[in-house]
Amino acid sequence: MGLIKKLPVYTEHIPGGSLVTTSVNSVLTMAQAKSLWYLLFGTACCAIELMATGASRYDFDRLGMIFRASPRQADIMLVAGTITKKMAPRVKRIYDQMAQPRYVLAMGGCAIGGGPFYYDCYSVLKGVDKIIPVDVFVPGCPPRPEALLQGCLEVGKKIRTLKLDEWS
Amino acid sequence: MELAPIFAWIYDLLISLGLSVALADLVSQIGLAVFVFSLLCVLALFLVWWERKISAHIQQRFGPMMTGWHGVFQTVMDALKLLQKEDITPTVADRGVFFWAPVIVFTCAFAAYIVIPFGKGLIVSDLNIGILYIIAITTFTIIGLMMAGWGSNNKYALLGGMRSAAQVVSYEVPLVLSIMGVVMVTGSMSMNDIVAAQSGWAGFRWNIIFQPLGFVIYIIAATAEANRTPFDLPEAEQELVAGFNIEYSGMKFAMFFLAEFVNMFTVSAIATTVFLGGWNGPLLPSWMWFLGKTLAMVFVLMWFRWTFPRLRVDQLMEFAWKVLLPLAFVNIIYVGVLALWLK
Amino acid sequence: MAEELRTEDMTMNMGPQHPSTHGVCRLVLTLDGEVIKDCQPVIGFLHRSIEKMCENRTYAQCIPLMDRFEYCTSMSCNWAFCLAAEKLSDIKVPERGEYLRVIMGELNRIASHLIFVGVTPMDCGALTPFLYTFRERERIMDLFEMTCGQRLTYNYIRIGGVAKDIPPEFIPKCREFLDIFEEKIRDYEKLLVDNPIWIARNKGVGIITPQLVYDYCISGPSARASGVNFDIRKNDPYSIYDRFDFDIPLGTGGDCYDRFNVRVNEMRQSARIVAQALDHLPDGEIRVKVPLKFKPNPGEVYSRRENSRGEMGVYLVSDGSTKPFRIRARGGSFSHLQAVPHIVKGLKIADLVAIFASMDIIMPEIDR
Amino acid sequence: MTKAELTAHITTTFSGQVTVIENTQPEPYFIVKPEDLVAFARFIHDDSALQLTFLMNLAGADTGERYEVVYNVCSYQLKHRIFFKIQLPHDNPEFDTVIQVWPGANWFEREVWELFGMTVRNHPNLTRFLLEDDWNEGFPLRKGWTGTDFIPLPDRG
Secondary structure, rough: HHHHHHHHHHHOOOOOOHHHHHHHHHHHHHHHHHHEEEEEEEHHHHHHHHHHHHHHOOOOOHHOOOEOOOHHOEEEEEOOOOEEEOOOOHHHHHHHHHHOOOEEEEEEHHHHHHHHHHOOOEEOOOOHHOOOOOOOEEEEOOEEEEHHHHHHHHHHHHHOOOOEEEEE | OOHHHHHHHHHHHHHHHOOOOHHHHHHHHHHHHHHHHHHHHHHHHHHHHHHHHHHHHHEEEEEEEEOHHHHHHHHHHHHHHHHHHOOOOOOOOOOHHHHHHHHHHHHHHHHHHHHOOOOOOOOOOOOOOOOHHHHHHHHHHHHHHHHHHOOOHHHHHHHHHHHHHHHHHHHHHHHHHHHHHHHHHHHHOOOHHHHHHHHHHOOOOOHHHHHHHHHHHHHHHHHHHHHOOOOOOOOOOOOOOOOOHHHHOOHHHHHHHHHHHHHHHHHHHHHHOOOOOOOOOOOOOOOHHHHHHHHHHHHHHHHHHOOOOOOHHHHHHHHHHHHHHHHHHHHHHHHHHHHHHOO | OOOOOOOOEEEEEEOOOOOOOOOOOEEEEEEOEEEEEEEEEEOOOOOOHHHHHHOOHHHHHHHHHHHOOOHHHHHHHHHHHHHHHHHOOOOOOOOOHHHHHHHHHHHHHHHHHHHHHHHHHHOOOHHHHHHHHHHHHHHHHHHHHHHOOOOOOOOOEEOEEEEOOOOOOOEEEOOHHHHHHHHHHHHHHHOOOOHHHHHHHHOOOOOOOHHHHHHOOOOOHHOOOOOOOOOHHHHHHOOOOOHOOOOOOOOOOOOOOHHHHHHHHHHHHHHHHHHHHHHHHOOOOOOOOOOOOOOOEEEEEEEEEEEOEEEEEEEEOOOOOOOOOOEEEEEOOOHHHHHHHHHOOEEEEHHHHHHHHHHHOHHHHHHH | OOOHHHHHHHHHHOOOOOEEOOOOOOOEEEEEOOOOHHHHHHHHHHHHOOOEEEEEEEEEEOOOOOOEEEEEEEEOOOOOOEEEEEEEEOOOOOEEEEOOOOOHHHHHHHHHHHOOEEEEEOOOOOOOOOOOOOOOOOOOOOOOOOOOOOOOOOOOO
């Protein structure tokens, strides 16, 4: 992993080296974008919609996304549902356990900014980006499966734009 | 279009180049090993893609579609992505054990292919204790699984490791007994002899016709051997999150993942050579027969996974010792009588 | 020999993030090898204080919150809340409104049972029934989307009736769904009910005795699976359930296997109700005119409704203002999770997962 | 049994003092003194004519000047139900547990304690389970309670 990061430094000096890095860069980032293994972090209503997206009509597997139960093997964390203050330290811990290049997709109003539980609520964390960096927000309460699929494609597009040494 | 003459031609070419016989042997053996290893890696990648497509179509959905035609390069993308993943070793983990576990599981999965006859003359080295060697090597993977379970210092992994040890040990005995039935009939343990013994009736004198019970016992024990549902307790996703490979990420996890599929192919390859007549078959070249039968067996294993629920640990043990083992003994007695009667 | 072997108990966390805890529930297990000696559920990870929020909202604003109270059958949560409000100021819902409520409520029960029938085998290892049941559930989602525009949290049942009338193509599509549904249920049963591994994993596991039902207020299908014959639709009828003839499936053993079969048969009965309701659907008003600043006359009421997971009760106190003074929503899973440690003692982890799934426990009802 | 019969039966046979609240609902509603709560609970649970064995709901309520704990109980066998409540002073509300009569009341009482602050005498496990572990901002469901980032809904008229 370290070597790949230092690749651009070496190949720059060889004539035509940048051509090599850009092509390697595009292949590696395409590989990441095309096979995002998602860690299901379903807490509330969005979890049911996430299951419906995983089912046969709006299949996640078409995008190459399979469900991995352990955070070590997951690339993208789908935070689906309300994150309460009691749950926040657990979310942070699981995010730290994930292996690098990791991404987060905040699904649903509650994960983006507290959603319907913004006013008068003493126990809900107003948005998951207060504790972990979020890449893509998918609004909706719960968002339709098509919106979620489009969100995942957005994560893919975002990965494509990253350079080799800019990974999170 | 047999492949064996090609290897023979390469060997003669080496000799003509003036290498000494020993050196030529060495080079050709290494070449063959590299060829078989790369062939298996490609095959494992194909199997991963095939399993995702079969499971998708069983479950009325599409499966990978985005990378290439019908997601053909999906597994290549997965492998490339796993290459880039950070390779985490938990601080509390038992470093050495944690590091060597996937290595052992990976090498044992590939080591079994030395004696498997891919076709007429297409065998890396025809040991005269072929089948015994395979059984010994495949049970080696338990040590890898237990090391993974113990090494990652994670309660789920420990449970997964212990379960895999209990399961594979108790399903080893019926597996060996069912294969022994065939060895009794053919009289030799070398794989080529086993296949040769089934080449009667224009290539259809398979052992399964004479020992159907042995075949059934073998298939059940083999599913348990390869940790496939309904016996996939070591990595039961719903109970133990991800079983023994819970702390592995990046390339270490990829090695476990590939080893599981290669194990599945090994188990099906043994099934074809021992029970379904190996590469015997009219018209088509021998290696095509072998590949067809093995992929059919792999399809059956995949079919099991997407239809059956999972057994509980104690039911697993009970089934092995109280049902499968007595049946295996009955099979041995039946084969003994059959062998006497055939003489 | 076993006594000399000094074995230690291992405490293990089926933590808040676990594939089979149906949301965020943490079970602290003390294990002796694989056998569970003690199980302490830790809840509160989804406590969204819906009761405190409702005290500062008008009655119309409370309904979407009650949707999210139990999101698998949010139609019946709306209905329970509206029942309570209507009981307070005895509003008479027009005929068509009542029929639409029954149709939507029963379709929502079928959808919730389909989630159950899909997820329970998944927890026991069979991954395919989940896809088949969600394929049927998508058809019901289309029906709901046609009428109330949302797939999961409908905000459809309002105080005094129903929000919108059903579009013309609702009835043919609904009939078409009901026709194929019976045959699909037979598919699920073919795949599971007489599957020896499924029977081995579920028969005689997690027995709930009728005494336990009374002690721990277990209600709904989990209680009926132990032979306790109580269904609120029949014994304490609300709205127009006494006009339909349907029977209550009852189990005998009270184990996971019976709980599964009771829910599968309940889907059949709900389909029967929907078919009958569609036949006698009258025309006319769908909603009584209720002022936006609806002020019920003061008083206290406890209305309850047969939800797919158990008894859904709403205790409503109103002081005559536009905002409810106190709301207490009670779902079935709250007492079911309370009973799980007593059922699971001495069984294995695989049994715990099977029991937890078969009691159809989900977290929003517990944490509110 | 109808509402009138139930009220008559309970008021006559129960030893302690019970007041009946008139309400339009079909269920009888009683106020029980906190001291003989457990006796009343045992009576309605064991009485052969009532057999109110199923505790549907146990809710706390803060009515500004006093606290109330409302019990809704029903009988699965005889298919009838009654409500009763106890009223507690506003300064330190305390009431006895009914776990020995209905074991299911365990978590209901814990929740009443955690969100309202009414201590439950001899409850086996009165610990926090809904709010976060290091919660120190009082009892949220009390009237007029506000917390750190507790933003009330702006009233749009």
